[in-house]
Amino acid sequence: MRKLFVLLPCILLVLILSGCMYPEENLAQNRIPHEVQLESVQKAVDGFREDNSGILPIKTKEADTPIYEKYLIDFQRIVPRYMPEPPGNAFESGGIFQYVLVDVETKPTVKLLDLRMAETIRDIKLRIKAKKYPPFKKQIGKNAFTLDFKKLGYKEAPAAASPYTGANLPFIITGDGDVYVDYRSDLYQKLKDGDEDVSPGEDIRHILVEDSQFVPGFSLPYTIDEETGEPIFLEK
Secondary structure, eight states: OOOHHHHHHHHHHHHHHHHHHHHHHHHHHHHHOHHHHHHHHHHHHHHHHHTTTOOOOOOOOOOTSSSHHHHHHHBGTTTTTTTSOOOOOBGGTTEEEEEEEEEETTEEEEEEEHHHHHHHHHHHHHHHHHHHSEEEEEETTTTTEEOOOOGGGOOSSSSEEOOTOEEEEEEOOOOOEEEEEEOOOHHHHHHSSSSSOOOOOSTTTHHHHHHSSBOOSSSSOOOTTTTTTTTOOOOO
């Protein structure tokens, strides 16, 4: 009996420590994109589509929803028949990624949308609402502006980590008060490094998507300048 009393605290300590470590381990896994997870979701989407006359397992969104946030995969329609559960890094499992589809008309392909950007955008909008009016700083397009983040209470301007280069991407705002991530630097690098066949007036964001697991979420359309060939906002 005395041995039991001695061992019991040790057992409890091990259980507590393992209980604390497990969520951290899960948290780390929920933040990592895995090719295997993308492939498993792609296989499930393809299976559902084949069994349902071409219908895709996606959530219903408004017609004017931005293209890269429009086709969200509805895991309730593919779990458990086509896969046992959503991936650990999916939003539905407590992860930071939303699984989405691109090229839905031709070749539906599974990609990832990083939802951490949405959290920062939400915070920026709340601060703007408290200020009553956006503190515009500089006009960088016909309907695109930088913000004076110090007037919103930030010590440093918030930035989004690029899913393509890892660089810090700035947040910008339109005249309507909508906040976006500015991907011009990523597009510039992609155009510089590759031999992309794009034309002025064309939305060139697809060049970021083609060889990546990610979509450029929460972005405005971009095209190339007819004279310089550099990425600019696509004005309508």
